[in-house]
Amino acid sequence: MSFFSNSAAPDRFDAAIVDLDGTMIDTVGDFVAALNRMLDELGLPHVDAPAVNAMVGKGSEHLIHSVLRHVAAPGTEAALYHRALQRYLHHYLDVNGRHSTVYAGVPEGLQALRARGLRLACLTNKPTAFARPLLTAKGLDGFFDRVFGGDAFERKKPDPLPLIKTCEALGTSPARTLMIGDSSNDARAARAAGCAVMLVSYGYNHGEPIRAVDADGFVDSLDELGPLI
Incomplete structure (x- = not known):
C-alpha cells in the first residue's frame, strides 16, 4: 500500500x-x-x-547555543560561545564516526532507490567537512550523486533553499523529488520547497513525537521504501 497521496504519486x-x-x-x-x-x-x-538527542538537527551553531544554555551559568553563554564552537568543531573532526552506527535497513533502502533509477543526494545540516568523511567511513558515500552540508548554502533546513538548490544540482524539480528525513526540519523544508516527504519513525525530532509532523508517510526502516517508490 502506498503512503503517498495522488499529488505525490x-x-x-x-x-x-x-x-x-x-x-x-x-x-x-x-x-x-x-x-x-x-x-x-x-x-x-x-x-x-537524551539531552543531546533533543538538541541536534539544526546545525552546529544551534547545538552549541543549546548546550551552553543547558549547562552554563545564566548570562555566560554569549561570552563562551565562540570558543565553545571552535573547540567543538575541533573535537568533532577527531571523533567523527567513532561512536556512530548505520541504522538497520539503510544500505538496502538506498540500493532500492538507486535500482529504481532515482538520483540521490545527501542533504544535512552537519558541516560538509564532517558529512563526507562520515558517509565514506560507513560505506554509504557511493550511493550519492551529491552531498551538501549545512554550510553549502546561505541557509539551513528548515528553510527550503537547501532543498531547492539540491534539486537544481540533481537536475530535477521539487515536485519530482522525495525528501527522506527524521524531523520536522526536513518536513517543513520539503513542504516549503514543494517536495513530497517521507519520515523515519526513529531519529531525532527535537524531543517531539514524529508522527505529529505533517508528512506524506512514515517508515520504520529505509528498506521499507522499496515497494513504495
Whole structure:
C-alpha cells in the first residue's frame, strides 16, 4: 500500500534527497563525545545522550547555543560561545564516526532507490567537512550523486533553499523529488520547497513525537521504501 497521496504519486519521483543524522546514521554518540571534550575544556558539566538527542538537527551553531544554555551559568553563554564552537568543531573532526552506527535497513533502502533509477543526494545540516568523511567511513558515500552540508548554502533546513538548490544540482524539480528525513526540519523544508516527504519513525525530532509532523508517510526502516517508490 502506498503512503503517498495522488499529488505525490511514487511514479513521479526522479530523485530523492536523504538526511544524514537520525535518518541514515545514529550519531548521538559522536555528538556526546565531542561536546563533553569541549565542556571539559570550558570547565562545565557534561551532557548526556537524551539531552543531546533533543538538541541536534539544526546545525552546529544551534547545538552549541543549546548546550551552553543547558549547562552554563545564566548570562555566560554569549561570552563562551565562540570558543565553545571552535573547540567543538575541533573535537568533532577527531571523533567523527567513532561512536556512530548505520541504522538497520539503510544500505538496502538506498540500493532500492538507486535500482529504481532515482538520483540521490545527501542533504544535512552537519558541516560538509564532517558529512563526507562520515558517509565514506560507513560505506554509504557511493550511493550519492551529491552531498551538501549545512554550510553549502546561505541557509539551513528548515528553510527550503537547501532543498531547492539540491534539486537544481540533481537536475530535477521539487515536485519530482522525495525528501527522506527524521524531523520536522526536513518536513517543513520539503513542504516549503514543494517536495513530497517521507519520515523515519526513529531519529531525532527535537524531543517531539514524529508522527505529529505533517508528512506524506512514515517508515520504520529505509528498506521499507522499496515497494513504495
